[in-house]
Amino acid sequence: MCGRFSLAEDISALQQYFDFEISEEISPRFNIAPSQRILTVISDGQKRRAGTMKWGLVPFWAKDEKIGYKMINARAEGIDEKPSFKHAFKRRRCLILTDGFYEWKKQEDGNKQPYRFIMKDKKPFAFAGLWETWKKGEQPLHSCTIITTTPNEVTEDVHDRMPVILHQDSYDLWLNPKNDDTEHLKSLLVPYPAEEMDLYPVSTMVNSPKNDISYILSQLNSK
DNA sequence: CCAGACGTTGTT
DNA sequence: GTCTGG
């Protein structure tokens, strides 16, 4: 996991829900893939600031930004010890905003069936992420990664990993750049309660008129 | 010591 | 930058 997710909400609703300031335009998408720019929230120590970052962490020491293609996920286990993640874990944690994510289940006939995971209350939510700044010539590149953990009772039938989803009351703790309580931070990186989540199969994940945001929303509303 | 990797998921 | 493997 977590290779794909979505962001179908309109920005003002997200802004109200997550309480951040933003100066960028973002567009809703039903299927966000690695290497694309995704909506993140960080803390400057005072306020929550939102902006886009490229999905695929490029550590500050990287010589080649292509390394980001291998850094789309970070396992929660040992995240504070891995050379690629330890710096970001200590100082650069972020939220990654979403309203659903996808996992593929391998069926007996060999085909893969995509499933969409959402909250039962259909509200947006946030993955725990890390971010970095990398100097690309003159232009700094901001990139990020999504942290994964073991599955809960809803996701385990489809996949053996799931993204770390944070509770609203732990956002500030996670984002605070001055928080260096490693054990406490790591204690947040656990599976989200299955009781609050829901899933349903989706027909296909290719770009098509049937897979735009209105289609996804109509599926949500018909449940 | 230097050189080279630094990651995850899933194996048609 | 920092760790691992040789």
Next chain:
DNA sequence: CCAGACGTTGTT
């Protein structure tokens, strides 16, 4: 992560 290509010749 999945989906889709996996090639060359010859050039708008």
Next chain:
DNA sequence: GTCTGG
């Protein structure tokens, strides 16, 4: 099978 692009 393996790499690339999204």
